[in-house]
Amino acid sequence: MQDFVEIGENLVFLAMTIASVIALGVFLERILYYRKSMGKLNDQFLTEVRHALHEKPEVTWEAPLTHTSSYWRFVHFALRQIGMNRKGLDESLEGQIISEKIEFEKRLPILNTLGNNAPFIGLLGTVLGVIKAFYGLGTLGASGADVVMRSISTALLATAAGLGVAIPVVMANNYFSRKSKVILQNLEILKKEFIAFQMNKNKV
Structure with a gap:
């Protein structure tokens, strides 16, 4: 049994290492993607668009530096859609918002899963370590106190590793979720203003 417990402990730490690498990869990929729709240039572009919709009868823009952003x-x-004078502008714009939402939320379930389950994986390592410690205590008796204490220390390290992975992952997931919500709300505002713009244009 001792051999299986040791294998389990090693697998737990291996799982923590793999989870850390995956989380870091997802974080870097997502931060690069989100940066395309965040920052001063995007806010300026959004302001210019809204101003033009309020003040100008016709609206056209050159592609700005942020031409890969969701706003652009x-x-x-x-x-x-307006240029082709298509019906159902509301539904078309809503579909575009949903498309952007799918892109923003891509891979975030990975962070959510890792954040929720990393502490449990660490706890599993702790349980295995405690089993190993008690097994050693039962086998070696009082003379094996050093071995038992080392086993318990390793067991607690597994829990610490699980929390060490989960806490930054949850923070990153919350950060991306908040940014996504803000950007999608701005797109909802643009949708309403484009619909109002089309209605006013058709009245002229």
């Missing part, structure tokens, strides 16, 4: 894609999609 949404604005140019809306302009194409």
Whole structure:
């Protein structure tokens, strides 16, 4: 049994290492993606679009530096729909928002899963370590106190590793979820203003 417990402990620490690498990879990929739709240039572009919708009878823009941002894609999609004078602008823009939402939430379930389960994996390592410690205590008796204490120390380290993975992962997931919510709310505002713009244009 002792051999199986030791194998289990090693697998737990291996799982923690793999989870850390995966979480770091997802975080870097997502931060690069989100940066395309965040920052001063994107906020400035959003302000210019809203101002033009309020003040100008016709709206066209050159592609700004942030041409890969969700705001740019949404604005140019809306302009194409209005330019073709298609019906159902509301539904078309809502579909575009959903498309952007899917992209923003891509891979976030990985962070959510790791954040929720890493502490339990660490706890499993702790349980295995405690089993190993009690087994050693029963086998070696009082003379094996050093071995028992080392086993308990390793067991607690597994819990610490689980929390060490889970805490930053949960923070990153919350950060991306908040940024996604803000960007999608701005797209909802743009949708309403484009619909109002089209209605006013049709009245003229």
